Amino acid sequence: MKIGSFIKRSLKFLGLFMILAILSLSLISASFEFLPHSKYYGQDYEKAFNNKDIGLLAIGNSKLLASLDNTTLQRELGLEPVNLGSIFSNLSVTRLTFESYLKNCKVMPKMVLMEVSWFTFNPVRTQFNEIGGDLFLNDYKLWSEAINYYPEIIDPLRKAFMRQVYSKVNYPQQIDYSSEFKNMSRFEKTYDFMLAEFEEVFPDHIAGIDPELLAEFERIVALCKDNNIKLVLYTGPEVSEYRSLQTDIEDIKTIFRNVPNVPYLDYSEGGEFFKKDYELWMKDSHHLNEPVLFSEILTKDIKSKLE
């Protein structure tokens, strides 16, 4: 047999496969729902992408997840909030979450609350994580950008697909991020700072500024400006051992401080809103364990800053 028939048969085989793949993706997308996950609040994503008229979007990574309490935010700011953070997520995922919401919402949110910190622009500590796959399955409009996130998009996409399949066959679902909070004292430090673990991620104690992540940050700022949404940046508390190792912290904070017309509330050491006592509310070097207490303080400071 000639090469022509080899190619024809191979294309037929692949063509049929592609049709089946697109059909399965469409089927999954059509019945897609955000599920509970230990790395984010699935119900908040579900609420955001179904209600489509949320007043306050909180976006960021695990520091955001650990620091905010929706009930307090709603009571103090009078806006319907959702917490769209996820563990390890980088600014690409944060921007895609935000942009996908904006493309699908009925009413623009009034405020975006974004947690930023020393490692915000670090491509190792933050990554294109699992929620990225869910976002693509939920919103076909994002697919035009898929190639920009290859190959890191493959794994999240595959896992998101499998989660959807599992959910259809009643596979036991995960507990959401709230299971990460610990039963510990708020009056004394009860955790140990792990220098070895820190140095595994930051061997030179430098987080750096990745240009692509910086561009994503600028795009988030521009999206807020273009859609007349109030953006508030904040850095949550961190323990002093962790803070003292951040060699290039000032370079990074300069970026946050210099965003025009955007308030920046800094609760880490050296910041305007820093208090030593916050260290007692932590579950580890940079994650809070007291979202209610911190949300009360944060909302009060936001109100005074915006006034």
Next chain:
Amino acid sequence: MLFNSIDFAIFLPIVFFLYWFVTQKNLKLQNLLLLVASYVFYGWWDWKFLSLIVFSSFVDYYVGRGLAREENQKKRRLLLLTSILVNLGFLGFFKYYNFFAENFAEAFTLLGNPIEVSSLNIILPVGISFYTFQTLSYSIDVYKQKLEPTKDMLAFFAFVSFFPQLVAGPIERATNLLPQFYKKRDFVYSKAVDGLRQILWGLFKKIVIADNCAEMANKIFDGSADLNGSSLLLGAFFFAFQIYGDFSGYSDIAIGTSRLFGFDLMKNFAFPYFSRDIAEFWRRWHISLSTWFRDYLYIPLGGSRGGTWMKVRNTFIIFIVSGFWHGANWTFIVWGALNAIYFLPLLLLKRNRQNIGDVAEGRLLPNFRELISMTTTFLLTLLAWVFFRAENLGHALSYISGIFSTSFFEMPDFGFGMKAILVLLMTSAFVLFEWLGRHNEYAIEKLGLTWKRPLRHAMYYGLILIILFLGGSQQEFIYFQF
């Protein structure tokens, strides 16, 4: 470029199309295309190290030409020495400089004369251990007049850098691969289809078996200090299938890819975990390297001729050098030595060639004796793999002592739960397929060939779906580091 990447999935059809439709009428053009494609394939990882391949190719090509002209034995030896020094020099510098520098410094410190030796921040060029051995085999064969030196520079350069096997083998002999570059290649449908099937099976081995086992093995080896004996044994088991799936999967993809271009590469794995003794294991594991060492080191040293001392010495040399080839770490040397210890009794008792054919020939199941010898051999290799995988000798020893502790009788518990069971089930199914296909070149070579096409295609779709959805997180091929 990784075989299991979208980059390669785009690269391969482009090269295939140009090869068979644009350059098929001109052999020189086809070889040129393969050379350029191979350099792009390698340069995708780091183009700077291409210069090493080009330089090594130049040296061996001109050494070959020199050997063709020269009759004076001294000068011929000098030419061969040049090739050996250049190739092993590169390998020595990039792979072993820091190892020797640090060990010298430690030795002097132990002797009470501490010295300062600065280690260098050296990046190991991918595949250097493979292509240097391939070019060396050419020079040695030409020197021994087993091979006519080539006058076709383009064919030689394409042979050295042939992309399917450039970075992780099989380490081809010039006698097998080089002549294939001289001949016109015709497209053979059945060969190309077989190549695709082998690529699919290789991807399954790598992405489903190796990458999933890697997640388990990494977790267990990294946290070995806190785990019980049964978990540690399971960790060694996962690593055994990680390395087998990873490396034999790579070889399958390499061989399958070559077949798409009309080339035949040597078989590199022959179902080694079904071996009945260590000698058989080494005839079935990384065959291209084992036979390389046999032909270019073991036999020149005297092989198994001579007295007992000579046999013991040669066995240790070949296994230790083979271990050292894998990496500049004492763990690899001990891994080699341990295999020598396993092998020696068989050699001294002249039982090293007692298991030549396939196990359970003509039967579906092995008999009791075969089962016991296969299990024993597998467990011995498992123990040796601990040294291969461990960070250092201390880690390996504590890992092994952990296995042989009373906690061995506890239930395995390393925090992966259902996922570990799923991976075990997939590995068991894989072993079953390997067993059923053990008489073939690769396990699914003949599976479904007599079925109706829709059914056969359904099986391939099934495999692709398993690869897409049950694959582990992408890991680099282990043998890239060698």
